[in-house]
Amino acid sequence: MKEITTIGLDLAKNVFQVHAIDATGVIVIRRQVRRSQLLLFFSRLSPCLIGMEACAGAHYWARELVKLGHEVRLIPPSYVKPFVKRGKTDAADAEAICTAVMQPTMRFVSVKTEAQQAVLMQHRTRDFLVRQLTQLANAIRAHLGEFGIVVPKGIHNMNRLVAEAEAADLPAAARMPLDLLVGQFTDTKSRIDAITADLHRAAQEDETARRLQGMPGIGPITASVLAATLPDVSGFRSARDLSAWLGLTPKPHSSGGKERLGAISKMGNRYIRRLLYLGAMGVISTRKRTDPGEDWLGCMMEKKPLKVVAIALASRMARQIWAMLRTGEAWRAA
Numbered sequence: 001m002k003e004i005t006t007i008g009l010d011l012a013k014n015v016f017q018v019h020a021i022d023a024t025g026v027i028v029i030r031r032q033v034r035r036s037q038l039l040l041f042f043s044r045l046s047p048c049l050i051g052m053e054a055c056a057g058a059h060y061w062a063r064e065l066v067k068l069g070h071e072v073r074l075i076p077p078s079y080v081k082p083f084v085k086r087g088k089t090d091a092a093d094a095e096a097i098c099t100a101v102m103q104p105t106m107r108f109v110s111v112k113t114e115a116q117q118a119v120l121m122q123h124r125t126r127d128f129l130v131r132q133l134t135q136l137a138n139a140i141r142a143h144l145g146e147f148g149i150v151v152p153k154g155i156h157n158m159n160r161l162v163a164e165a166e167a168a169d170l171p172a173a174a175r176m177p178l179d180l181l182v183g184q185f186t187d188t189k190s191r192i193d194a195i196t197a198d199l200h201r202a203a204q205e206d207e208t209a210r211r212l213q214g215m216p217g218i219g220p221i222t223a224s225v226l227a228a229t230l231p232d233v234s235g236f237r238s239a240r241d242l243s244a245w246l247g248l249t250p251k252p253h254s255s256g257g258k259e260r261l262g263a264i265s266k267m268g269n270r271y272i273r274r275l276l277y278l279g280a281m282g283v284i285s286t287r288k289r290t291d292p293g294e295d296w297l298g299c300m301m302e303k304k305p306l307k308v309v310a311i312a313l314a315s316r317m318a319r320q321i322w323a324m325l326r327t328g329e330a331w332r333a334a
Contacts, residue, residue, distance in 0.1 A: 002028050004029065005021065005048055005049065006020070006021050006049045006098055007050045007051070008051050008094040009052045010060060010103060013035070014035050016032065016035065016038055017031075017093065017094040018030070018032070018041070019034055021098060039068070042068055047070050047071070049065050049071050049073065049101060049103075050065055050071065050101075051100060052073075052075070053077045054074040054076055057180055059111055059117060073238075074111060075095065075106060077328045079106065080093070080096050080097055081096075081098045083096035110235065112228075116231065126196060126199070129191055129192045130152060132197075133155070133192060136185040137185065140162075140178070140181050140185065141161065144161060144178075147168065149164050151164065157188075170197070183243070199221055200221075203220035206223075206227050208223075211330050211331070215317065215324070215331040217317055222272075222275040222276065222279055225272060230325055233325045235325050238322075239318070239320075242321065243318040244268075245268045246318055248275070248314055248315040249264060249265060250263065250264060250265070261317075280313035283313060284297070284301065287301065296316075297313060300313075
């Protein structure tokens with residue numbers, strides 16, 4: 001058998017597809033490997049370059065294959081799709097991954113550690129519970145609205161809404177479902193508070209997260225997810241690349257030498273983009289209550305709509321985050 005230099009590995013739940021080539025590009029292996037045999041299969045091979053799509057389980061397998069001496073590169077699935085020749089099969093996907101991983105201009109995803117994945121799991125769980133809390137609040141508000149009980153919007157007004165419902169003369173049949181919803185709302189809120197406290201504590205213990213919190217608009221939650229998602233920004237050539245990766249730059253529609261820029265692309269990590277936008281809105285709200293000033297933000301607030309300014313500020317914050325992570329310096333006002 002010729003020496004294998006590059007492998008495209010298509011991940012799955014139980015059956016994985018392997019596409020291996022040698023230095024001249026000749027196919028050496030094209031076969032399926034079961035999950036229980038995957039590590040044994042790669043332990044028998046000489047160290048080589050392995051490409052995988054950055055999907056569920058990819059970081060785990062990358063860490064395990066690195067332990068065996070292989071070089072592993074994770075590719076965003078959208079960057080692999082153009083290399084699929086025809087049809088949708090595991091063999092075609094593995095071949096496309098093998099081709100994509102050798103491209104000199106390909107962009108890769110850094111392999112996350114177990115600690116980083118644990119922090120990101122906390123964030124996803126908290127975000128999931130917050131969505132559930134909003135659903136419960138909307139359900140309670142809608143049901144009580146049918147009985148004429150209405151209070152101002154906001155999670156902070158839910159206690160007032162529940163108190164008015166308890167004092168009202170509601171039918172006995174409505175009490176049981178209301179108690180269920182209120183109990184679940186209270187339990188969900190306590191779980192959110194607990195996981196938020198853990199994230200705040202972890203953000204204070206992490207040096208990178210503490211440094212990021214020095215920037216206006218960056219709190220413990222945002223700093224924590226940034227420290228876990230962007231431990232190494234060397235993969236971004238410039239600060240604008242990080243902003244573009246987060247979907248905060250205009251989407252181009254240019255052709256024939258005519259440049260046309262549309263709305264922001266909204267690509268990349270939606271969770272971080274939302275946190276940066278909310279942080280930017282907080283900075284703008286604070287500035288509106290005081291003197292807007294004559295700096296860049298003050299001039300933007302005078303000329304542009306509020307939400308447009310917030311997106312511009314979020315993009316500016318992303319660039320400053322890249323500089324802070326790249327140089328290791330603390331935030332300083334421009």
